[in-house]
Each structure stands twice: as C-alpha cells, then as structure tokens.
Amino acid sequence: MASHKPRRRKKEDISDATSRDVARPHLGTSSSSPQFPLASFLWPAKNSVSQWVTLPLILMVVGLFRWATGFWGYSGATAIDLAMDPMLNIFIGFSIPPMYGDLEAQRHWMEITTHLPISQWYFYDLPYWGLDYPPLTAYHSWLLGKIGSIIDPRWFALDTSRGFEDQLLKVYMRATVLVSEYLVYIPAAIILNRKLGRMRGVSTWESLVALVAILMQPATILIDHAHFQYNTVMLGFTLASISSMLAGRALWGCVFFVAALCYKQMALYYAPAIFAYLIGICMVPRPNVGCLLAIAFVTILSFAISFAPLLLGSIFDQYRGIPALATKEIHLPPLITSLPFAGNEKSWYFPSLLQLTQSVHRIFPFARGLFEDKVANMWCAIHTFHKLHNYPLGQMQRISTVITSITIWPSMMIISLFPYRELLPWAMASTAWGFFLCSFQVHEKSVLLPLLPMTILLGSERGLGTEMRAWIGWANMLGVWTLFPLLKRDELRMPYGVLTLLWAYLLGLPPTSLSLYFGRQSKNGELKVLTKMLHLAFYAIMMAWHAGEAFVPPPEDKPDLWVVLNVLIGFAGFGICFLWCSWQLILRSGLMEDYFGVRLRIEAADRKKKQ
Numbered sequence: 001m002a003s004h005k006p007r008r009r010k011k012e013d014i015s016d017a018t019s020r021d022v023a024r025p026h027l028g029t030s031s032s033s034p035q036f037p038l039a040s041f042l043w044p045a046k047n048s049v050s051q052w053v054t055l056p057l058i059l060m061v062v063g064l065f066r067w068a069t070g071f072w073g074y075s076g077a078t079a080i081d082l083a084m085d086p087m088l089n090i091f092i093g094f095s096i097p098p099m100y101g102d103l104e105a106q107r108h109w110m111e112i113t114t115h116l117p118i119s120q121w122y123f124y125d126l127p128y129w130g131l132d133y134p135p136l137t138a139y140h141s142w143l144l145g146k147i148g149s150i151i152d153p154r155w156f157a158l159d160t161s162r163g164f165e166d167q168l169l170k171v172y173m174r175a176t177v178l179v180s181e182y183l184v185y186i187p188a189a190i191i192l193n194r195k196l197g198r199m200r201g202v203s204t205w206e207s208l209v210a211l212v213a214i215l216m217q218p219a220t221i222l223i224d225h226a227h228f229q230y231n232t233v234m235l236g237f238t239l240a241s242i243s244s245m246l247a248g249r250a251l252w253g254c255v256f257f258v259a260a261l262c263y264k265q266m267a268l269y270y271a272p273a274i275f276a277y278l279i280g281i282c283m284v285p286r287p288n289v290g291c292l293l294a295i296a297f298v299t300i301l302s303f304a305i306s307f308a309p310l311l312l313g314s315i316f317d318q319y320r321g322i323p324a325l326a327t328k329e330i331h332l333p334p335l336i337t338s339l340p341f342a343g344n345e346k347s348w349y350f351p352s353l354l355q356l357t358q359s360v361h362r363i364f365p366f367a368r369g370l371f372e373d374k375v376a377n378m379w380c381a382i383h384t385f386h387k388l389h390n391y392p393l394g395q396m397q398r399i400s401t402v403i404t405s406i407t408i409w410p411s412m413m414i415i416s417l418f419p420y421r422e423l424l425p426w427a428m429a430s431t432a433w434g435f436f437l438c439s440f441q442v443h444e445k446s447v448l449l450p451l452l453p454m455t456i457l458l459g460s461e462r463g464l465g466t467e468m469r470a471w472i473g474w475a476n477m478l479g480v481w482t483l484f485p486l487l488k489r490d491e492l493r494m495p496y497g498v499l500t501l502l503w504a505y506l507l508g509l510p511p512t513s514l515s516l517y518f519g520r521q522s523k524n525g526e527l528k529v530l531t532k533m534l535h536l537a538f539y540a541i542m543m544a545w546h547a548g549e550a551f552v553p554p555p556e557d558k559p560d561l562w563v564v565l566n567v568l569i570g571f572a573g574f575g576i577c578f579l580w581c582s583w584q585l586i587l588r589s590g591l592m593e594d595y596f597g598v599r600l601r602i603e604a605a606d607r608k609k610k611q
Contacts, residue, residue, distance in 0.1 A: 021464040037506050045205065055190070066225045072226055073226070073492050110155075113141045122362050134262045135309070178225070196460045216499075220452075222492065231448055237256050240256040276415045276416040284418075336354060370388060373486070374566075411585055430581040433450040437574055447482060447483065450581075454472050467527055474539075475573075480499075
C-alpha cells in the first residue's frame with residue numbers, strides 16, 4: 001500500500017495583481033518594495049514567517065494599544081478631577097455626579113441585573129440609567145456583574161454602589177471590554193477578513209496587512225476602550241453574520257444578526273440590506289419557498305431564544321409572588337395599554353407581555369428628540385439654520401421615517417435584484433449611511449456602524465489599492481474627526497491624536513503623507529482629479545478646524561461655534577460617503593453595464609464618422 005504524501009501548498013507569489021497594491025515591483029528585477037508603512041512593518045513576514053506566528057503577534061500588539069487607551073479618561077470623568085498618578089504615570093478620573101457617565105451606566109446595569117429579579121430589570125429606577133438595551137446586553141451585564149462581585153461585592157452593591165470610585169473596579173471594567181472584544185469581535189474580523197480575501201485570491205500576507213488596518217481603526221478603539229462602550233460585541237456578531245452569508249450559510253447568518261440586534265438595537269442600521277439580500281437569494285433566479293420559510297423560522301426562533309429568559313423568568317417571578325411593578329410610581333408601558341388583547345394582570349401570559357412591551361418601549365426611545373447632542377447628520381445640520389423643535393415630535397418622526405426609507409430604498413432594490421455575496425458589505429454600508437444621515441435618534445457614536453462594512457472592504461480584492469484605500473481611509477479619518485467634541489469632553493485628546501495619526505501614517509494617508517495623492521501610487525490613474533481635490537480639501541478643512549478650535553475662542557453669543565462647524569462639515573462628508581458607497585454598489589452589481597456598453601458603441605461610431 002502506497003504511503004500518503006500530503007499535498008504541497010503552492011507558494012504565493014507576491015507579484016500577483018492584487019499584491020501590487022501593497023508591494024511595488026521594481027522594473028527590470030524580480031524584487032519589490034512596500035507601498036505604505038503598514039506593509040513595511042509586515043514585510044519581514046511576507047514569505048518566510050507562518051501566519052500562525054504573525055497572527056498572535058498582531059493580536060498582542062492591537063491588544064496593547066487597546067489596553068493603553070483605557071489609561072486615559074472616560075465618559076463621565078471631569079477635567080477638574082483628572083489627576084496624574086505619580087506612581088503609575090496614568091490619568092485617574094473621578095466621575096461627575098449625579099449621572100457620572102457611560103462607564104457608570106454599564107456598571108449600574110451589572111448592579112441591577114445581579115441583585116434584582118429578572119422581571120424588574122426594565123422597570124427599576126428608570127431616571128438613573130434605566131436599562132434601555134435589548135436582552136443580550138442585560139444577560140452580558142449579569143454575567144460580568146456576577147464575576148465582578150466575586151472579586152469585590154462593593155462594586156455592584158444595590159443602590160449603595162452608585163458612583164463608586166475604585167481604581168480596581170475601573171481596571172475590571174476596562175478588562176471586560178477587552179475580553180468581550182477578543183471573544184466576539186476579533187475572531188469574527190479574522191474569519192471575515194480571510195473569507196473576503198479567499199473569494200478573490202488575495203494573498204494571505206496581504207490579508208494580514210488588511211487585518212491590522214481593520215483592527216487598528218481609531219474610532220472603534222476610542223469609543224469602546226476610552227469613552228467606554230461594548231459596541232464591538234454587536235459589531236462582532238454583525239461580522240459573523242456577514243461571514244456566514246459570504247460562505248453560503250444564510251441560516252447561521254440570520255442567527256448571528258439576530259444576536260447583534262438583541263445586543264444593541266443600532267444593528268437595525270444594517271437590517272434593510274440584510275433583509276433585502278435574504279429576499280434576493282430566495283427569489284433570484286427563481287423563487288425558493290423552502291429557503292424563505294427556513295430563514296423566517298430560524299429568525300423567529302433566534303428572537304424567541306434571545307427573549308426567552310426574560311419572558312419565562314417574569315412568569316416564574318409572578319409564580320413566586322414577585323411583582324414587576326414593585327412600586328406605585330412605576331407605570332404600565334404605553335404599548336401594553338393600547339393592545340386589545342392585553343388581558344388583566346392576573347392572566348398567566350400578562351407578565352411576559354408586560355416585559356415584552358416594556359423592553360420595546362425602553363429599546364426604542366420615541367419620546368426623545370430627533371438627535372442627541374450635536375451629531376453630523378441631516379437633522380442636526382438643518383436645526384442649525386431652522387429650529388426643528390418647533391414642530392410636533394410625532395410629525396418629525398414620520399418625516400424622518402419617510403426620508404430614511406427613500407434614502408435606503410435604491411440600495412435595497414439593487415441587493416435584492418442582484419444578491420451577489422460580494423455586494424453585501426457595500427449594501428450594508430449604503431443603508432447604514434442612510435440611517436445615520438436621516439433616521440430618528442442618532443448618536444454621534446453611531447458612525448461606527450457605516451464605517452464597519454466600509455473598513456472590512458480593505459481585505460477584499462484591491463481593498464488596499466489606491467482608490468479603495470483613499471476612500472475608506474478618508475471616511476474613517478472624517479468619522480473619528482466628528483467624534484472629537486465628544487472625546488474632548490472626556491479628556492481624550494491625546495489618545496485621539498495618537499491613534500488617528502498612527503492609523504493615517506500606517507496607511508499612508510494625510511496629514512502624515514500625501515503619497516497616495518501625489519506620489520508614485522497616484523500615477524496609476526485610479527484616483528480622479530476631482531477625488532483628489534475633494535479629499536484634500538476635507539483634510540485641509542479638518543486640520544484648519546483643529547487649529548481654530550484650539551487657539552481661537554468662539555464668540556460669547558455662539559459658544560458652540562466650533563462644534564456646529566464640525567457637524568456641518570461632517571454631514572457634507574458623510575453625504576459624499578453615502579453617495580460613493582451607493583455608486584459602487586450600482587457599478588459592481590452590473591446594473592450599468594448595458595448603459596456603458598451603449599455609450600461605448602456610440603462613442604466608437606462617432607470616432608468612426610470623424611475618421
């Protein structure tokens with residue numbers, strides 16, 4: 001019997017077409033050199049080092065940057081109380097009462113979920129950081145609170161721990177963000193990045209270069225590890241959903257996307273594109289009713305499993321005699337009072353219905369305004385010149401719904417008519433930008449959602465090429481720039497400057513380098529003159545804004561002048577990002593091939609006549 005000889009893997013050729021985006025071949029020789037600094041750093045691993053050696057090193061380095069970012073301020077820390085610890089050489093922040101900030105909000109949810117019956121989670125003391133995220137966030141808070149209580153029960157003692165100032169607690173909270181990210185977001189990003197590369201023959205080394213660029217995205221690091229959030233858990237589930245759908249496993253994609261929705265409702269920004277894509281694969285090229293029913297069943301089952309502990313737990317609490325409405329000050333949610341089948345409080349299903357309607361009421365804050373704080377979207381920009389609070393809130397809700405629907409409709413139609421897997425990130429980016437620009441109750445931190453599908457495209461075919469790197473880099477630099485007023489309030493100017501300039505340097509972007517627009521890379525014709533002028537104009541405006549904001553005080557009658565200018569400039573740039581993503585979706589779908597074919601034939605006929 002012949003012995004088995006393992007198949008030898010074909011050595012990847014760094015001189016292939018896709019690798020020329022990161023490695024510049026030298027004329028007349030077989031050698032090449034890196035196109036930008038990030039490729040230079042990973043150049044030694046190009047041929048001789050296994051990816052299983054390189055990948056752990058990458059994860060350690062990006063983790064170090066995340067952990068170091070957490071040494072600075074956070075949401076709720078006041079500039080007056082920020083002091084330098086001479087022993088640790090780090091900043092120690094003390095929170096601002098009475099609400100303290102986002103770190104306190106996350107800590108408070110761990111407090112109430114570990115001490116209260118599950119039926120009271122969405123009802124307890126709502127004015128003080130009442131729970132307003134879907135159930136998976138609550139379960140996550142419960143788990144982290146239980147673990148933290150083992151270390152020190154004072155951290156999450158009910159009511160008495162509010163505003164608790166302990167450095168070890170802050171270290172623990174920072175560590176929970178990092179561990180959660182490394183359990184969900186990082187693995188999903190690695191798998192999706194490699195999947196995108198393999199679909200189009202991108203070399204492993206180039207995929208690693210793209211992975212570093214994705215994981216070092218400054219906006220995500222600053223919001224989660226400095227300002228303090230757990231956005232990467234939701235974003236990680238979203239990446240897992242995209243990866244599953246690219247692999248042809250739509251049902252697993254539904255499971256992961258429901259997990260994203262049940263962790264943070266902001267994942268709804270992607271829902272129109274996901275929905276349209278799933279409809280498309282069920283209807284094109286011919287209707288597949290079985291596929292449609294399977295997707296519907298798995299989606300409903302995933303939602304049911306996510307809400308089951310909350311709903312069943314409330315029934316069990318009623319059986320034990322524990323009421324959800326513990327005090328008279330707690331009122332029934334408006335939604336349940338409008339239902340004709342709500343029944344009475346003694347019915348067996350009433351606790352579950354009460355929990356469901358209350359969680360929906362908390363998750364979707366329709367009673368709030370069009371936007372919170374100053375965010376670079378359409379409504380805040382219009383409000384600068386024409387005050388929108390003079391209109392009824394219900395009317396503005398309906399208007400924003402209609403405009404958002406009109407904005408995202410073309411992308412939904414394209415991805416449903418042309419349900420190609422490689423188009424899904426483009427459709428998600430387009431609809432997410434539409435939601436960010438036009439929808440109701442947008443936070444400035446929501447810019448992470450449209451930036452995510454754009455940034456992961458760095459790992460696709462020609463993702464590190466001149467055009468894609470220029471556009472994706474510009475969008476990310478603009479996005480993190482619009483977050484500066486928020487980060488400044490948290491005393492995060494230093495990590496903002498370091499991470500933003502580092503990312504720009506690694507990818508060869510302004511203001512650290514102009515080679516992408518004027519160097520040898522710019523001579524390949526990928527970037528049009530109008531694109532160069534547009535990007536460089538925005539880069540110049542952003543730098544001028546920083547100089548003015550730092551050295552020119554605003555007039556007394558316009559104290560928010562620089563913030564308002566940030567909003568207006570950001571809105572204009574994000575509108576261009578939306579148009580570019582939508583245009584790329586149209587081009588890559590093949591929808592315009594007939595048009596361009598006709599135009600080429602007409603131009604050829606005209607040249608023939610002139611000759």
